[in-house]
Amino acid sequence: MTTDVHDRIIAIIAEQAMLDPSEIRAEMTPADLGIDSLGMVESIFAIEEAFDISIPFNANEPEKSDFDVSTMGSIVAAVEKLVAGKG
Amino acid sequence: MSPKARNGKDARADRDGKPGRKPAKGGAAVDDGAGTIPPAAPVIVPAAGGSGLRRVVITGAGTINALGRDVPSTLAAFRDGRCGITQLDFRDVDRLTIQIGAQVHDWQPEEYFNRQQILLYDKFTQFTLLAAKEAVAQSGLAFHGELGLCSGVVLGTAGGGLNTWDENYRVVYEEGKNRVHPFVVPKLMNNAAASHVSMEFGLRGPAFTVATACASSNHAMGLAFQMVRSGGAQVMLTGGAEAMLCFGGVKAWEGLRVMSRDACRPFSANRNGMVQGEGAGVFVFEDYDHARARGAEILAEVVGFAMSADAQDIVMPSAQGAERAITGAMRDARLNPEDVGYINAHGTGTAANDKTECAAVAHAFGHHADRLMISSTKSMHGHIIGGTGAVELLACIMALRDGVVAPTIGYQEPDPECALDVVPNTAREASVGAVLSNAFAFGGLNAVLALRRA
Numbered sequence: 001m002t003t004d005v006h007d008r009i010i011a012i013i014a015e016q017a018m019l020d021p022s023e024i025r026a027e028m029t030p031a032d033l034g035i036d037s038l039g040m041v042e043s044i045f046a047i048e049e050a051f052d053i054s055i056p057f058n059a060n061e062p063e064k065s066d067f068d069v070s071t072m073g074s075i076v077a078a079v080e081k082l083v084a085g086k087g
Numbered sequence: 088m089s090p091k092a093r094n095g096k097d098a099r100a101d102r103d104g105k106p107g108r109k110p111a112k113g114g115a116a117v118d119d120g121a122g123t124i125p126p127a128a129p130v131i132v133p134a135a136g137g138s139g140l141r142r143v144v145i146t147g148a149g150t151i152n153a154l155g156r157d158v159p160s161t162l163a164a165f166r167d168g169r170c171g172i173t174q175l176d177f178r179d180v181d182r183l184t185i186q187i188g189a190q191v192h193d194w195q196p197e198e199y200f201n202r203q204q205i206l207l208y209d210k211f212t213q214f215t216l217l218a219a220k221e222a223v224a225q226s227g228l229a230f231h232g233e234l235g236l237c238s239g240v241v242l243g244t245a246g247g248g249l250n251t252w253d254e255n256y257r258v259v260y261e262e263g264k265n266r267v268h269p270f271v272v273p274k275l276m277n278n279a280a281a282s283h284v285s286m287e288f289g290l291r292g293p294a295f296t297v298a299t300a301c302a303s304s305n306h307a308m309g310l311a312f313q314m315v316r317s318g319g320a321q322v323m324l325t326g327g328a329e330a331m332l333c334f335g336g337v338k339a340w341e342g343l344r345v346m347s348r349d350a351c352r353p354f355s356a357n358r359n360g361m362v363q364g365e366g367a368g369v370f371v372f373e374d375y376d377h378a379r380a381r382g383a384e385i386l387a388e389v390v391g392f393a394m395s396a397d398a399q400d401i402v403m404p405s406a407q408g409a410e411r412a413i414t415g416a417m418r419d420a421r422l423n424p425e426d427v428g429y430i431n432a433h434g435t436g437t438a439a440n441d442k443t444e445c446a447a448v449a450h451a452f453g454h455h456a457d458r459l460m461i462s463s464t465k466s467m468h469g470h471i472i473g474g475t476g477a478v479e480l481l482a483c484i485m486a487l488r489d490g491v492v493a494p495t496i497g498y499q500e501p502d503p504e505c506a507l508d509v510v511p512n513t514a515r516e517a518s519v520g521a522v523l524s525n526a527f528a529f530g531g532l533n534a535v536l537a538l539r540r541a
Contacts, residue, residue, distance in 0.1 A: 037439075038402055041344050054184075059344040060360045060438040 005083055008050055009076050016043045026073030033072075037062075040069060053082045142375035143315045144541065145386040145484065147228070149221025151214050152366030152468045152478050153189035157221055161478070162485050164467060165493035166514045171468050172351060172362050179334040185346045188332050189364030189469025207270055208283065209248030210330035214367035214474075215280035216287060219324055223288060226371040227383060228322060230289045239292035239320050240284045241311045242369075243303025243327030245473030246336065247296075248275030253335040284324055284369075292320050301433070302394075302528035303327050303473035304368065308480065309392035309534055311372045321374045326477030328367030337363065343402070345437050351470075353434035353463035354441050354509040356500035361435040364469020368477025385541035387487045390521070391420025397531025404440055404527050409447035412533035416523060417451075420537035424455040427537075428519035429486045431479045432509075433527045434463020434495065435470055442504040444525065449507070460517065462510040466496040476526040480536070483522045487540040492517050 007021070014021040017033040024033065030040055037059050044057050044067075055078075057067050068074040150157065153171030154164035164171065171189040180186055196205050196213050208216065219240075230238055251274045255267045273279060278296040285294045293314060297307040304327025311325035331337070340346055340363060347360035378385055393415025397408030417424065433444055441463075449456045464482045471478050482493040491514050498511035524536045 036403075041342075044344070045342070057344055058347075058359055060347070060358065064359075 005051070005080050006076050009047060009079055010072070012046045012050060013043055013072065013075070016046070024072055026071065026076070028072050029070060044069075047079055051079065051083050051086075053079070053086055055079075055082065139318070140316050141318055143312050143372055143389045144375045144378050145370050145389060146373045146378050146383045147222035147224070147226030147371030148368070148386060148481060148484060149218035149223075149225070149370075150366065150368045150478055150481060151191060151217050152368075152471065153191055153364055154468050156191075156217070158481060161468075161481055162489070165464060165482055165485060166491055168494045168496045168513055169467060170496055171364065175332060175337070177333055183334070183337050184341050185337055185348060187348065187350075187362055188337070189362065189366075189467075189471075190332050191365055206268070207274055209251045209274045209279060210365075211244055211246070211248060211250075211328045211367070211474075212274075212280040212283050214330060214365070215242060215326075215328040215369060216283060218326065218328070218367040218369035219284045219287065222324065222326075222369045222371050226373070227381075228371065228373075230322075234321065235289040235291050237292050237320055238290045238322040238324075239314070240281050240290050240294045240324040241297060241307045241314070242281045242284070242325065243297045243299070243305070243307035243473045243477070244277055244280065244329055245298055245300045245303050246329060246331045247277035247298075248279060249331050249336050250333045251275040253333045256335070280328055288324070290324065293323075298473065299532045299534070300528035300530055301435075301470065301472055301475060302526035302532050302534040303476070305476035305524065305526035305534035305536055306394060306532070308370065308372070308389075308476065308536060309394060312389045312392050312536070315372050315374055321377055323372045324369055325372055326367065326369040326480070327474040328477075329472040329474040330365045331472055332363060332365045347436065350497050351436040351466045352497040352499060353432065353436040353466050353495050354445070354502060354505040354507075355498045356502035358436045358438065358441065358502075361437050361465070361470045364465070364471045364475070366468065366471050366478055367474050368480060370477070370480065387484050387541050388539045389536065390539045391416045391418070391422065391537030392535070393419050394532070394534045397533070399531055401531070402529050404443045405531060406443045406446040406450065408531055408533050409444060409525070409527050410451045412527075412535040413447060413451040413523065413525065416535040416537045420521070420539070422521050422537055424452045425458075426521045427452070427455070427459055427523055428517065429483070429492050429522045430459060430461040431482050431493075431522065431524040432461045432463045432495075433525045434461075434465055436463070436465065440527065442502070444527065445505040445507055456507060460492050460508050460510050460515065462493055462495040464493050464495075466498075467493075476524060476534070476536075480524055480538075483524050483538050486517070486519045486522055487538060490516055490518050492519065
């Protein structure tokens with residue numbers, strides 16, 4: 001289950017970054033991947049749709065959001081938490 | 088589609104094309120049916136000074152917004168630093184993530200319009216007509232005869248009849264009905280407000296609507312200014328309106344994740360997004376000689392306008408694009424940076440706009456940037472999208488005319504990236520000779536107006 005969530009998130013972000021999923025590592029930041037704030041908003045929308053969750057994210061203060069988007073690893077962890085909390 | 092059906096449709100279109108449908112109440116009925124030779128357009132006497140350009144003054148102002156239903160109540164709110172942002176109240180608001188806005192509460196169109204008018208007027212048209220009536224009443228103008236022929240209206244709106252779209256999509260999609268009211272199209276079209284203003288007052292010259300998102304009414308007022316200045320019109324009603332506070336309107340904005348859930352705090356380090364408002368602002372822009380000749384009270388002079396395109400990004404603003412519009416407006420107005428005492432900022436309260444706008448102002452004004460005042464009244468009336476520049480022009484007129492600069496309320500923490508005098512939280516008395524009004528739209532479209540004290 002967790003692997004599945006991880007892989008689906010990475011696939012979504014890879015598509016946004018126009019990279020192969022294998023090129024994405026946990027410590028990478030959105031900026032490393034060339035994802036700007038609008039790209040981040042799009043990725044979050046795609047993740048919400050994929051997992052039927054609601055992600056608290058405000059583009060004006062990404063660092064203050066409960067949803068940590070600083071690295072790929074933190075995004076995966078935050079989504080996994082939301083997916084687990086859904087059931 | 089069978090040929091028969093197609094013919095039937097064409098026949099109906101022909102009927103619709105015939106002149107004659109008017110609201111029950113309206114301005115002077117004017118029939119300019121095809122074939123009638125219109126009277127010769129009145130000749131506007133060439134301007135003194137040799138440039139061929141005419142001076143343009145504001146002789147009337149009107150508004151409705153969350154702070155008040157007329158200009159005096161709105162200016163009083165500006166002086167008091169009152170916030171018009173509240174819990175939103177409309178159908179399905181519980182399904183929204185963003186539930187605050189600067190809404191005109193307890194809006195009962197029946198207080199202002201008859202049944203037939205309400206069937207034709209979306210809320211943005213209702214707001215526009217109310218503001219236009221106040222502006223025209225203050226100007227003391229009547230547009231019969233020749234004045235009507237060389238007077239017009241140019242208004243800004245981004246969404247037009249958005250409530251009408253929203254309500255009727257609900258009817259056909261959610262409720263599954265297969266029929267909508269016959270006036271849906273004339274009610275929702277973006278030019279509906281401009282057309283109804285032309286009918287209401289008999290304005291028979293240039294009339295159209297400008298849609299440049301959040302800069303719509305600044306673009307509209309800039310074009311109105313240019314038309315009167317060039318002699319293309321003697322009087323222009325201008326400004327704009329927006330009525331986007333409905334489920335679909337706010338839901339669309341939520342998607343961008345730039346809206347605040349709690350407050351609009353422009354230039355404050357802890358700002359976290361914009362808050363939508365609704366309303367209208369309408370002004371009478373008049374040829375100076377015409378206004379003087381009839382002894383009209385002049386509220387302010389419009390002296391410059393410039394527009395620019397970032398040509399860069401559909402949502403992220405560019406400081407260079409904004410700066411070009413600011414310096415262009417000053418050049419057009421023949422103002423030096425030190426002449427400008429106040430800028431009504433675009434100041435949306437988003438992270439991106441406010442720091443970009445401050446950078447643009449700092450570059451455009453150099454040392455003088457530290458001596459001028461810049462405030463965002465969106466902190467009080469919300470972001471009225473296509474109508475916002477029009478409502479904000481009231482703060483410019485108040486600064487010039489009353490010597491009171493409207494504050495940026497909700498200001499809590501200084502932001503080093505917005506290190507200008509943003510007139511935090513409390514209005515300020517100051518003698519101001521010239522002002523600018525900024526508008527920077529999604530799509531990278533910038534429009535800046537320059538005004539002088541009358």
